[in-house]
Amino acid sequence: MAATPNAVQRLNTLAGDGVQRVYALAMNTLGLFMEPAQKLVGVRRMAYLFVLPNLLVFAIFILFPMLLNVYYAMTEGGNLYPQDRPFVGAANFERLYTCTDYGDPNTCLEDRFWRAARNTGVFVFFQVSGMVIISLITSMVLNRKIVARGFFRSVYFYPVLLSPVVVALIWKWILQRDGVLNAILVAVGLDPVNFMLDGTWAMTWVILVSIWAHMGFYTLILLAGLQSIPAELYDAGAIDGTSTMQAFRHITLPLLMPTMMVVLVLSLIRAVQMFDEVFVLTGGGPGSATMLMVQYIYMTGFGTQNPRFGMAAAASVTLGAVLLVATLLQLRVGRGSERHLA
Amino acid sequence: MFHRRSLATLFATLILGLLVGSAFAQVELRMTWYDDGAEGVVMRELLDRFEAANPDVTVVMDTVPYSSGILESLPLQLASGQGPDIARVTNLGGLSQYFLDLRPYLDDAAYWDTNFGPFLDWMRPAGSDAIPGFMTQLTVTGPYINATLFEQAGIAVPEGPTSWEEWAEVTRQVAEATGTPYAMVMDRTGHRLAGPAISQGAQFLDADGKPDIDDPGMRSMMQLMIDWHADGTMNPDVWIGSAGSYAAGNEFFVNAQVVLYMSGSWQIGQFTNLIGDAFDWVAVPNPCGPAACTGMPGGAGVVAIADTDHPAEVARVMEFLAQEENLAEFYGRTLFIPGHLGLAESGVNFVTDNPLAAAALTAFSQQVPQLHPIAYAMQAYPYNFVVFNSIRDRLTQVFVGELTLDQALERIQADIDEALREAGAN
Numbered sequence: 229m230a231a232t233p234n235a236v237q238r239l240n241t242l243a244g245d246g247v248q249r250v251y252a253l254a255m256n257t258l259g260l261f262m263e264p265a266q267k268l269v270g271v272r273r274m275a276y277l278f279v280l281p282n283l284l285v286f287a288i289f290i291l292f293p294m295l296l297n298v299y300y301a302m303t304e305g306g307n308l309y310p311q312d313r314p315f316v317g318a319a320n321f322e323r324l325y326t327c328t329d330y331g332d333p334n335t336c337l338e339d340r341f342w343r344a345a346r347n348t349g350v351f352v353f354f355q356v357s358g359m360v361i362i363s364l365i366t367s368m369v370l371n372r373k374i375v376a377r378g379f380f381r382s383v384y385f386y387p388v389l390l391s392p393v394v395v396a397l398i399w400k401w402i403l404q405r406d407g408v409l410n411a412i413l414v415a416v417g418l419d420p421v422n423f424m425l426d427g428t429w430a431m432t433w434v435i436l437v438s439i440w441a442h443m444g445f446y447t448l449i450l451l452a453g454l455q456s457i458p459a460e461l462y463d464a465g466a467i468d469g470t471s472t473m474q475a476f477r478h479i480t481l482p483l484l485m486p487t488m489m490v491v492l493v494l495s496l497i498r499a500v501q502m503f504d505e506v507f508v509l510t511g512g513g514p515g516s517a518t519m520l521m522v523q524y525i526y527m528t529g530f531g532t533q534n535p536r537f538g539m540a541a542a543a544s545v546t547l548g549a550v551l552l553v554a555t556l557l558q559l560r561v562g563r564g565s566e567r568h569l570a
Numbered sequence: 571m572f573h574r575r576s577l578a579t580l581f582a583t584l585i586l587g588l589l590v591g592s593a594f595a596q597v598e599l600r601m602t603w604y605d606d607g608a609e610g611v612v613m614r615e616l617l618d619r620f621e622a623a624n625p626d627v628t629v630v631m632d633t634v635p636y637s638s639g640i641l642e643s644l645p646l647q648l649a650s651g652q653g654p655d656i657a658r659v660t661n662l663g664g665l666s667q668y669f670l671d672l673r674p675y676l677d678d679a680a681y682w683d684t685n686f687g688p689f690l691d692w693m694r695p696a697g698s699d700a701i702p703g704f705m706t707q708l709t710v711t712g713p714y715i716n717a718t719l720f721e722q723a724g725i726a727v728p729e730g731p732t733s734w735e736e737w738a739e740v741t742r743q744v745a746e747a748t749g750t751p752y753a754m755v756m757d758r759t760g761h762r763l764a765g766p767a768i769s770q771g772a773q774f775l776d777a778d779g780k781p782d783i784d785d786p787g788m789r790s791m792m793q794l795m796i797d798w799h800a801d802g803t804m805n806p807d808v809w810i811g812s813a814g815s816y817a818a819g820n821e822f823f824v825n826a827q828v829v830l831y832m833s834g835s836w837q838i839g840q841f842t843n844l845i846g847d848a849f850d851w852v853a854v855p856n857p858c859g860p861a862a863c864t865g866m867p868g869g870a871g872v873v874a875i876a877d878t879d880h881p882a883e884v885a886r887v888m889e890f891l892a893q894e895e896n897l898a899e900f901y902g903r904t905l906f907i908p909g910h911l912g913l914a915e916s917g918v919n920f921v922t923d924n925p926l927a928a929a930a931l932t933a934f935s936q937q938v939p940q941l942h943p944i945a946y947a948m949q950a951y952p953y954n955f956v957v958f959n960s961i962r963d964r965l966t967q968v969f970v971g972e973l974t975l976d977q978a979l980e981r982i983q984a985d986i987d988e989a990l991r992e993a994g995a996n
Contacts (some may be wrong), residue, residue: 308649443995513813515970533955534989
């Protein structure tokens, strides 16, 4: 039987009363704690009280492990617990940085660290620059009124949804000796290539796969940046006879710069932290041709039967410091260009 | 009145329930396991029988991948005190500090000393009389060949002592004649390379028992590996294409992609299941070098973990599994060479109607007495994994041109010295 209008009104009133009562009860309960707290610390300091839970979580799960890692970097041995580990001061860092020629990893005591550092430099440079350029071009294309624009926007974003392990396995099947790509090469009369057994090819594919997997995310950010540029500026430029290239250089690029800086910082951090995709795709090989810094840290600390936690921690402290400096530099350059624009 | 009586009844029932519950309290033990073939099924059946006879104990098998689970994760779990109660491991000496001495809990420790004596030395610190576990298998490394490919090529399988160079040459001919992609493949581990290296004259340990790698024998074997990878004799997918850790070449042999596969006796069960009679797979004697014709001994053991909260129950499980009739069934059904001296002497009734498997078991068993003393010494050396891992990784760097052979040998020695220094073993 359908409810009459009066019954509906009564139900609404009852529901409204119920919500109000619950709200009042919640506020009164909260007041029991907040009022004495406010009296104790004062109104102005209440803000600190509100952020305290978050700060505690940050301290327990971020700050404390970071400090513990720095301590581990100054210890050695295979024991896991800090109290069982001999303190060696800066010995791990000293060993890590000892080279007779920094351009040649073979002259370094920890040659794998320097190989990983060099590989990470190459990877970051090509992956980040490639990612930004391709994402920018893609976002500009997707910003135009093209046929099936919604479909293409989804297609480019789809790989971002995939797990890095799935991405790596898909490409492994494509690139291996008897994989899809070689089958195509053979079908068109070319010789198959052992992509994963050649250092240059392996690094090239690692960079390309990584760009393919993550560009959708950065394209989306840049697309949002492009859409925030007022169309009137382009209209005014068109009236003044501005060419497409001039519009890109003098309108799009400057106004997109803040978004570009976000993309640059995020992609740089992600590229330096890259591990899972490369580890599954190449295992860091052939030899150590695609071993990146995070893999070196993992292999040194956890990937062997004789773990060297101290050395792994020293390498991760170094990586963190480099990343911090690079990010600060980028932000400084970004702010400089924003000021210039203003 | 009625209300009070009901409450009293309720409390009485609860207390009785708790008492009965605690009398039948289940102790759950966890066993970390890996499979070479399908031996986990046999182990599970034995554990089911144990549980039927011991209703207060259940054993959960956590089957993990060998490389990431046993070689990489388990040592960390053990170091953090978060390990299982029982585990199947191959790094017996390296992990021995985490093993439980079962001796105080065993009804008949003499049985263990008698039947597992020599192998117990592999899993306990030098000079200790601890009984940490028993061997699930004794292994011998050695090559298998695809005899069907030899037949198709019309080339005779070499007989009698044959050098590695001769095997390389003849398998190359077979591969060429049959269109097989590669002549040989070897598991990516220094352990598999050790037998051939000792045959070439490698000493591994100096007079004080410390690793000393750079000698003409080791150089000779490494140079052979370098040459075979350079000229395409050896399948590069395993050593070059699997950076970072252990990798097996069995997939290539099972799919008839190689003529010769250097691995070991533990593959017999898997080959029986996966290859069957699709082609004739034959275990051949270890090839020779100037110094010997040897493989490496080895094996896997089931060990009790010292951090367990239930050592007495763990000991009960271990005693049950180590009983002669249970081990006879386990070895017989898994086609593993017995690591139990009594059974090795009396013989195990291997459950297979595959003549290829039976022949392979015989071939590997016959090689046990021929293994070189250096091979046994290296197997017993507690830090052998440090030596083997470094050889594996540095030699791969030579294959891809990152190091020269001289640099690799220097790096191997430096890696070992540094690892021993950190472990306090210098």
